[in-house]
Each structure stands twice: as structure tokens, then as C-alpha cells.
Amino acid sequence: MCASFTGNKAKHRDAVAKSVSTAFKNWQGQVTVPGLPWYPAFAAFPGPQAPPMPNVPMPLIACVSSKMTDIVMPDTMTKEMDDALDGDLKKKDPEKHYHALHDAIATVLSLAFLMWLPSQQVMLVMGKGPIPTFAPPFVPVGPVVGGDNLAIPGHLMS
Numbered sequence: 001m002c003a004s005f006t007g008n009k010a011k012h013r014d015a016v017a018k019s020v021s022t023a024f025k026n027w028q029g030q031v032t033v034p035g036l037p038w039y040p041a042f043a044a045f046p047g048p049q050a051p052p053m054p055n056v057p058m059p060l061i062a063c064v065s066s067k068m069t070d071i072v073m074p075d076t077m078t079k080e081m082d083d084a085l086d087g088d089l090k091k092k093d094p095e096k097h098y099h100a101l102h103d104a105i106a107t108v109l110s111l112a113f114l115m116w117l118p119s120q121q122v123m124l125v126m127g128k129g130p131i132p133t134f135a136p137p138f139v140p141v142g143p144v145v146g147g148d149n150l151a152i153p154g155h156l157m158s
Helices: 007-029 068-072 074-084 087-091 097-119
Strands: 049-054 126-130
Touching: 007 068, 007 074, 007 087, 007 097, 068 074, 068 097, 074 097
Parallel strands: none
Antiparallel strands: 049 126
16 A cells, blocks of 8 residues: 555655665674574584584574664664655654654564564574594594585575
8 A cells, every 4th residue: 555655655655664674674784693502413513514404493583783773773763764754845844743753653663673573583594514623533523613504595484
């Protein structure tokens, strides 16, 4: 239904969409896995190379992002929405009703994101890597060092 908006409604829609998109992209671009125990088998693996193995499922909220405040703090999104709104609309609204609208939208979206984040499971991240200390028969197992993962979609499948 929003796609069919025209005129001022379309300008508000576009400002909101741009702000939310920027906030999500900023958060997503900085998500990291801070030493989580995703691959316990990699501590001591019996072979020269660990094959692709799925991670231990974890809630997405355990993966931190340095840009978390962009999406969970309504003030940031509200400012982005205000900045993205057409200047003529802002001039026609000296009471800044547009700001109240943007603040309400940003508050609800921030809360919804905070409820969504712990409900998402990160799973099926296929990790693999070399075991440089593997030297049978003297060292029959070793830790994965410098491993990585297969860059395939589907990690948030809950």
C-alpha cells in the first residue's frame, strides 16, 4: 500500500525508508562474532584440514555491532528521517509535526528490532580451516588456525 503513495505521503515514505535502510545497513556492516564458541570441534581436530562444519546455533544478539546504536536508539533514525525529508515540507511545518511523526516511527522500529534480534538464530555457518600442527604419529590432533567460513546465504533461517 505504501508503494502507491504520492505527493507529501511519498516524500515522508521515502525519508523513512532511507533512514531505516541506512540504520540497518550500518548495523549489518559492523556485525562481528566476538570469540563465540561456534566450533568446539576445532579445538582439537584429528586431521590436516577441518572440513566444513556448521556452527553451534547462537542468538543473533550475541553477535555485536559497533553501529548498534544507529538502529536501537530512535534519536539517530529520527534525525536521519528529518534530514532526508524534503526541505519544502519542513518549511511548511513550523511546529515540526514531521519530527513527532518521525520520532514515533523510529521508536516503534527500534523496539521491534530489539525484539527481533534475540529471536533470530545464527546457524549453518560452515566453518573450515587448516591444522598446521597436525603431524602424525607424534601430534595426531591439533587446533584449527586461521580458519574461515563458506560465504553462502542462509545463516538466519529461524
